[in-house]
Amino acid sequence: MQNGRGPTPPPRTHSHVPSPFFHTPARTQSGALAILHLRKDSLLPVTLGTDSDGGYAEGPVTNTRFGSFPHSTLIDLEWGSQVRASKVNTGSKGRLIKPTPQPRPKHALSEAAADVASSSPARAPILEAGSGFVHILPPTPEAWTSSLDHRTQVVYTPDYSYILQRLRVRPGSSIIEAGAGSGSFTHAAARAVFNGYPNPQQPKKARFGRVYSYEYHQPRVETLREEIRSHGLDPIVQLNHRDVCTGGFAVDSTDGTPPAADAIFLDLPAPWLALNHLSRSLPQSPLNANGPVHLCTFSPCIEQVMATASVLRKTGWTEVSMVEIANRRIDVRREQIGLSNEGLRGVNASPASVDEAIERLREVESKLGKVESKAARLERVRQQAEQKKLYKEGHLVHRTEPEVKTHTSYLLFAILPQAVPEDNES
Amino acid sequence: MSTAHAHVQPNTFLFLRLPSELLKLVEIRADAIIDIGKFGSISSNSLLGRPYYHTYELLEKRAGEAQARIRVVPAHELNAEVVTSAPTPAESRDDSEATAGTNGVPEGYDLLSEERTTGMKNNRLTVDDASRQALSQQEIEELKKSSGGKEIIEKILANHAGLGEKTDFSKAKYMVRKTKKYLKRFTVLPMDLGTLMEYITVKEPARILELREESLGLMxxxxxxxxxxxxxxxxxxAGKRVGGGRWLVIDETAGLLVAAVAERMGILFPDSEAQGQDDGKASSQRVADKSDAQPTADTSTTEQAAPKLVIHRDFPLPAPTNTITLLHPAVQPNVSLLKYFGYDTNQPDTTHPLHTHLKPLSWLSLLHPEEDPTYREPETATPAEMAEWKSGKRSAYFKKRRRWERFQSIVDEAREGGFDGLVMATSMDAASILSHTVPLVRGGGHIVIYSPAAEPLVKLVDLYSRDRRAAYMQHLAEGQQPNADDFPVDPRLLLAPSLQTSRARAWQVLPGRTHPVMGARGGAEGYVFTARKSIPLEGGVEARGNFTAKRRKVNAPPPPPSSDSIG
Structure with missing residues (x-):
């Protein structure tokens, strides 16, 4: 973690390096993870001060379709700032050194980049480009989810927000997540359980929230491990390379304490196979022995749900219930209909009413007076529009956005109560 | 998870779910009687200390017993009743071929099965007639007095002449109906947001603006x-506060939203493990107060946090971080639902984390503090003056000072701004709220608004539309002050205002009978507005990208010739 930060933040002990997901400093800093908001649904994560393209005269630069952004223009700003694009010669002449061919880790600050960032006194003065801007935002699980590389099917916010609510995950909870996949749920779960960083120096205070994450695909494990580390989540998230269906929920860590999970999220092809390992009777049970355990499985097919439900009911789980979440994003716009705004952007140039249609028909049919040419008419409309407040004209309407996610997965929930002797009467 | 969600503890609220699926809200105390409607009543002591989520059955009273005894109904018994014949799932991934033999569907549905024509019953011969039940109503009433729920159901089934003609589906439905009617069972559920919402949604949904769990999750x-x-x-x-886990909340859901936000911050439950500065003191105090009631495991650890400041119980100085500033329209906030989580604002539990982490503030105090008498500093007295006072007057004086100090710190902190976000669910006009509160949110902070209906939020999105923003910046560029009628809010201050709605559709999952449930409660779609606080550039900037048409320039200075290095 230490080399992931620039010189500006005060030195902290390893266990207290705050994750950028849980702590947003007053201003943007070198070495910090930031999200560049290019436009709606177009987010770009960058580690400030990290040279990903390499070797510009301006130091580290992020190039987007809305312009080039030298990191020196992104650092020491108020978060949320709008930033103008700068003039950067992205051709070979603008380079101090040849771009290195091998790709660097996406969000890690490499030594070479740090050198470039700090030791270029004769750096070219940066000129603002005439157009183009981005906003610079602190990272959140939602921003990360919508910007991450799709390594697997991603659990999106409408699903994970509901799941975490139903699983009763709270700060201090311990949650198991198997198939970590692209890490979307991992980030959201880490935020939900977070209540501080465990500190080995201090005597064990209250219980600290942990995410026990399992993934069987080696390359995905490595990518996610690097992400967790560079996001400062390693004190919260314990990532294990394991197939939970065969290997169970043992953890890789040196102390090897079982997770004592309060909640479990299974995003697996055959979640029912993992249920054998989620029993209270196992010698090293991964479940919290002193409370109820909430479970959710995330399966796209109804057959998976039926198989899982059947095993859940045979193995003592109760409150078995299933839902699917239908989320719609709503588009809000002003619909301009009518000949009076003909030719303007986004206007449906058909008559707005019978009167308007008749007026136009009379104009065309009469042929007596001089009929205005179309070009003249459009020019007149344009000039009139300058005086109008088009932003408050027309019908204000809302509708579902064109692309609808009609199915993500079925969410099957169940609860395993704490065990009691069965013949317990009172 | 803390023990509050694991075991039934005295002086807490919990829910009993009856076979009819209705929830019953119970405040449980030691040595009390819990009335469970027509089933009878039980002693509260028989529930105390038991783990949650178990289902209990009332046993027949023995002679001389005042209350019914209860027994735990084991999960396998409950599940066996739900499922009569479950198909076995594939035991491993390689076995998936095995189920294909039956095509994975119940026999009657299997088009490839040869017994298709004979396999399935239908309701062609069903007779709807009360005479098919041999038992009379009177006999059933007698049975109810003499035997347990299970026996009644068995007798009723045995005396139903047409049972054999029923299809499996209608037999199952019949069983469920009779079970609901005669089994004296209940399930004990802990007080948590989901169950509380379910309870209120049935009773008085308007009280929480018909908020559902999926909308709350999104928020x-x-x-x-x-x-x-x-x-x-x-x-x-400039020395102003920025962030620190401070949230602005506007709540017209009787405290439900405050509870949800507090839960995520770890300050909703009395024994939650929030790491705020004063929690050590708070919880050690609590342990001392209630040590006989709940010998918690972490007594030793909480007592280690030695108090630095003396915190007075009536008007403690609010916590600096991890706090909720609650803006409310009335003199006092309506957060009555918080009492179910141990915090009653009328008689606050001074050891509850909300006592220092919840900062209520009326609109008048926020916007015109000088008009709020509480904000005026009470007179100061010299020690010499105080020495002459009686002790009652002296303590009243200090109490007044403490009250003012607390109030002043809440007001000043709120007016300084720098909040991490604004979360609101209210029927007040959102634009009037945002014009005052968006400037108080830090750059990059979150604005989230819930409305049961779309229209208020649709209007709000329109106030931040691209065209309106462009017009606003045009006014600024021309040196005019945009008029408040057309621009009730500064449209530059929010980034990517978006609107969404979620709906959970529940399913029944049973072997051969899996389908979405037929009805659900809640007519309100529940819309959620989200945006982030933007810090706009002075003078504006022209957009770049592949827009369909060239847009009007809003820049005051003429742009330099654009570099064409970017595609």
Whole structure:
């Protein structure tokens, strides 16, 4: 973690390096993870001060379709700032050194980049480009989810927000997540359980929230491990390379304490196979022995749900219930209909009413007076529009956005109560 | 998870779910009687200390017993009743071929099965007639007095002449109906937000603006509310507070939203493990107060946090971080639902984390503090003056000072701004709220608004539309002050205002009978508005990208010739 930060933040002990997901400093800093908001649904994560393209005269630069952004223009700003694009010669002449061919880790600050960032006194003065801007935002699980590389099917916010609510995950909870996949749920779960960083120096205070994450695909494990580390989540998230269906929920860590999970999220092809390992009777049970355990499985097919439900009911789980979440994003716009705004952007140039249609028909049919040419008419409309407040004209309407996610997965929930002797009467 | 959600503890609220699926809200005390409607009553002591989520059955009273005894109905018994014949799932992934033999569907549905024509019953011969039940109503009433629920159901089934003609489906439905009617069972559920919402949605949904769990989930996710264990708030160059886990909340759901936000911050439950500065003191105090009631495991650890400041119980100085500033329209906030989580604002439990982490503030105090008498500093007295007072007067004096200090710190902090976000569910006009509160949110902070209907939020999105923003900036570029009628809010201050709605559709999952449930409660779609606070550039900037048409320039200075290095 230490080399992931620039010189500006005060030195902290390893266990207290705050994750950028849980702590947003007053201003943007070198070495910090930031999200560049290019436009709606177009987010770009960058580690400030990290040279990903390499070797510009301006130091580290992020190039987007809305312009080039030298990191020196992104650092020491108020978060949320709008930033103008700068003039950067992205051709070979603008380079101090040849771009290195091998790709660097996406969000890690490499030594070479740090050198470039700090030791270029004769750096070219940066000129603002005439157009183009981005906003610079602190990272959140939602921003990360919508910007991450799709390594697997991603659990999106409408699903994970509901799941975490139903699983009763709270700060201090311990949650198991198997198939970590692209890490979307991992980030959201880490935020939900977070209540501080465990500190080995201090005597064990209250219980600290942990995410026990399992993934069987080696390359995905490595990518996610690097992400967790560079996001400062390693004190919260314990990532294990394991197939939970065969290997169970043992953890890789040196102390090897079982997770004592309060909640479990299974995003697996055959979640029912993992249920054998989620029993209270196992010698090293991964479940919290002193409370109820909430479970959710995330399966796209109804057959998976039926198989899982059947095993859940045979193995003592109760409150078995299933839902699917239908989320719609709503588009809000002003619909301009009518000949009076003909030719303007986004206007449906058909008559707005019978009167308007008749007026136009009379104009065309009469042929007596001089009929205005179309070009003249459009020019007149344009000039009139300058005086109008088009932003408050027309019908204000809302509708579902064109692309609808009609199915993500079925969410099957169940609860395993704490065990009691069965013949317990009172 | 803390023990509050694991075991039934005295002086807490919990729910009993009856076979009819209705929830019963119970405040449980030691040595009391819990009335379970027509089933009878039980002693509260028989539930205390038991783990949650178990289902109990009332046993027949023995002679001389005042209350019924209960027994735990084991999960396998409950599940066996739900499922009569479950198909076995594939035991391993390689076995998936095995189920294909039956095509994975119940026999009657299997088009490839040869017994298709004979396999399935239908309701062609069903006779709807009360005479098919041999038992009379009177006999059933007698049975109810003499035997347990299970026996009644068995006798009723045995005396139903047409049972054999029923299809499996209608037999199952019949069983469920009779079970609901005669089994004296209940399930004990802990007090938590989901169950509380379910309870209120049935009773008085308008009280919580018909908020459903899926909308609440969206709100707490998009607002990025989380626990902030920092000890202090960072300050910007001008010395103003920025962040520190401080949230502005506007709540017209009787405290449900406050509870949801507080839950994510770890300050909703009395024994929650928030790491705020004063929690050590708070919980050690609590342990001392209630040590006989609940010998908690972490007594030793909480007592280690030695108090630095003396916190007075009536008007403690609010916590610096991990706090909720609640803006309310009335003199007092309506957060009555918080009492179910141990915090009653009328008689606050001074050891509850909300006592120091919830900062209520009326609109008048926020916008015109000088008009609020509480904000005026009470007279100061010299020690010499005080020495002559009686002790009652002296303590009243200090109480007044403490009250003012607390109030002043809440007002000043709120007016300084720098909040991490704004979360609201209200029927007040959103634009009038945002014009005052968006400037108080830090750059990049989150604005999340819930409305049961779309229209108020649709109007709000329109106030931040691209065209309106362009017009606003045009006014500024021309040196005019945009008029408040057309621009009730500064449209530059929010980034990517978006609107969404979620709906959970529940399913029945039973072998051969899996389908969405036929009805659900809640007519309100529940819309959630999300946006982030933007810090706009002075003078504006022209957009770049592949827009369909060239847009009007809004820049005051003429742009330099654009570099064409970017595609």
């Amino acid at each position: 707490v996710a998009w607002s990025n509310v989380h626990c902030c264990p920092d000890d202090d708030v960072e300050r910007d160059a």
